[in-house]
Amino acid sequence: MKQSLAITDYIDSLVEAETRFGLSYRADPDFFTEWTVELPPLTSAERQRLDLIKQRYLYHRQYGHLLEGGVNFIVIAPLLELAGFYDSPFRLRSEASIRIEIADEDNHIYQGRIDSLIVQDHLWIVLVEAKRTSFSIDVALPQALAYRSADPVSDRPTFGLVSNGAYSMFVKLDQAQYGFSDDFSLNRQRNELYDVLQVLNHLKTLT
Numbered sequence: 001m002k003q004s005l006a007i008t009d010y011i012d013s014l015v016e017a018e019t020r021f022g023l024s025y026r027a028d029p030d031f032f033t034e035w036t037v038e039l040p041p042l043t044s045a046e047r048q049r050l051d052l053i054k055q056r057y058l059y060h061r062q063y064g065h066l067l068e069g070g071v072n073f074i075v076i077a078p079l080l081e082l083a084g085f086y087d088s089p090f091r092l093r094s095e096a097s098i099r100i101e102i103a104d105e106d107n108h109i110y111q112g113r114i115d116s117l118i119v120q121d122h123l124w125i126v127l128v129e130a131k132r133t134s135f136s137i138d139v140a141l142p143q144a145l146a147y148r149s150a151d152p153v154s155d156r157p158t159f160g161l162v163s164n165g166a167y168s169m170f171v172k173l174d175q176a177q178y179g180f181s182d183d184f185s186l187n188r189q190r191n192e193l194y195d196v197l198q199v200l201n202h203l204k205t206l207t
């Protein structure tokens with residue numbers, strides 16, 4: 001009899017994701033160069049909008065932890081609009097159900113739901129829960145890899161952004177190998193949303 005397991009309960013570390021889905025981490029900086037190459041510059045209007053997004057986030061953060069809905073309204077929605085992810089050819093799947101079946105001796109089936117998933121063939125964006133304005137890499141990234149493993153194996157690299165608004169990180173998955181970018185935070189002096197938007201704009205050209 002097949003056993004259904006919740007992704008959020010059982011895929012809680014990178015080692016677990018590697019073991020269950022046959023993945024391996026590539027620490028080689030030459031593996032994921034797409035976020036370190038010379039990126040297309042932002043326009044003055046884009047920089048001004050990103051400055052306003054950060055300013056609003058910092059203002060509301062003064063009054064306590066921002067819950068998921070607040071961060072999404074203030075940071076995620078305008079960022080994705082700037083990146084053009086609400087228009088063709090991208091698709092927004094809200095409350096998407098993910099089912100991953102693993103043919104092992106225990107007949108495991110991993111299931112889960114994510115709040116939003118914006119996808120194109122080789123570019124995906126996962127919005128993780130922002131119950132606090134912090135970012136748990138140890139939890140969010142393994143689950144993102146698990147969700148991506150639900151799609152058929154591709155002969156081309158795929159790229160993703162994992163974000164809760166306050167913190168963001170890019171992921172590359174290629175032939176069961178994965179790598180990460182640096183993390184980008186709204187809690188640093190420089191507005192690192194510039195970097196996030198630049199990388200998104202570049203990755204769109206590769207898909």
